[in-house]
Amino acid sequence: MTLYSAAASSTTTPVESSEEMRFEQYLEKLQAEARQAGISESTLQAAFANVEYRPRAVTADRNQPEKKLTLDEYLPRAVPDWKVKQANELYQKHYDTLQRIGQQYGVQPRFIVALWGVESNFGRFTGNYRVIDALATMAFEGRREAFFRSETMAALKILDEQHIALDEFKGSWAGAMGQCQFMPSSFLAYAADGNGDGKKDIWTTEADVFASAANYLAHFDWNDEFTWGRQVRLPATFDYTLAGREADKAKDLQQWQALGVRRLNGQALPKLDKALPAWLVLPDDTNGRAYLVYGNYNALMRWNRSHYFALAVSHLADKIR
Structure with a gap:
């Protein structure tokens, strides 16, 4: 040695x-x-x-940065316009494969592409x-x-x-x-064969990268009927002790509505046919943005326990059409 x-x-x-x-x-x-x-x-x-x-x-x-970026500073760097453009181009390029894998695992393809982009710049930096x-x-x-x-x-x-x-x-x-930046234990648990060749190649085979990412999210209760969440506006008198992702802090949207939480534009929160548990998160404490997030966001947090990471993926996914 x-x-x-x-x-x-x-x-x-x-x-x-x-x-x-x-x-x-x-x-x-x-x-x-x-x-x-x-x-x-x-x-x-x-x-x-x-x-x-x-x-x-x-x-x-x-190594820790001398100055921690705020979310307002971080997101434009993590999701610049050129990355949004590439994400949309690659979404179209791999459309058929992404749709097939998305349906197989119950994960919207735009989130698969967003994870790919945030983790490795679409496989360029591994x-x-x-x-x-x-x-x-x-x-x-x-x-x-x-x-x-x-x-x-x-x-x-x-x-x-x-x-x-x-x-x-x-x-x-x-x-x-690899292109989805799995730790070895995650590879053994969640890597998947996306093109049917009998291999699980997260290094060079895009279909396997997509299937592996989707398989990971599916194992943590991803629900393709819903998105990840939304940025919201809080009332001046809001009780910040209600924030957090602990199980007992989940409320449905109408309960949050009754507490004065509104869409970012001030309009009422959506009314859904199904009860959708939502948690209020404050990535920069009470000094920055507020989000109502759903179970899919919690799955992203299992991937990487960083609100900034989960929000970068979520915002990039929102820009893929």
Whole structure:
């Protein structure tokens, strides 16, 4: 396992040498755990042959922006006009495939395309870290060791099942992979064959990307009879303790209407034939936008527990026609 070049090793400090040794020892523990989990020796030998500690992954994990963007600042950057244009073009290009997959899983195709666009810019940016490097590094770093050890085992299983070649097994600094940026455990649980060729290729096959994204949402109770939610206006006397996505804070639209919540333009909330549970969320607390969101929004939050992410996907989906 090569961590540093021979030239660099001559100038390695005692601290760096100690870190290298500890990482090597940690990799041995990961391999032992993988053997117990049934990963083949050939996969282990190949996967760990040249594992490198990637300090940039640790830096990326720890790095926090000096100034947090507000939602009003974030959304134009996350959903610029050029991305909206591309989303609509790609929606039309893959229309037949998207309609078939959308009907199969009960997910509106515009949300599939929006996830694709927000996650990887429609497959253009999928990460250039070797997945085993990234996951082993993050597990060794220790802040979320159990999570990343588990993801490392899942990644090794993906290699063992030959879903992808080792030299093509790349992703983000956190180990998220492919055009839908699945973590390895999500791949094993939700990746789907979208074109019937017997493979689950989220790296290069758009139909599999679409089916995998739709399958994930379907597993978290997506309902294609409804959308994700809407931005709303609150009365001056609104009780902000009612906000939140806890189960006991759900109300139907007419209950929110009675509390003074209105559409952004001031008009009454829709009257539906079916009761639709809705939650009030305030991504920037009481200082910014307010949204009434539905169960589909909660499914997006399972994908990525960020209101900004879920709203970027939702707003892009709203602009796809």
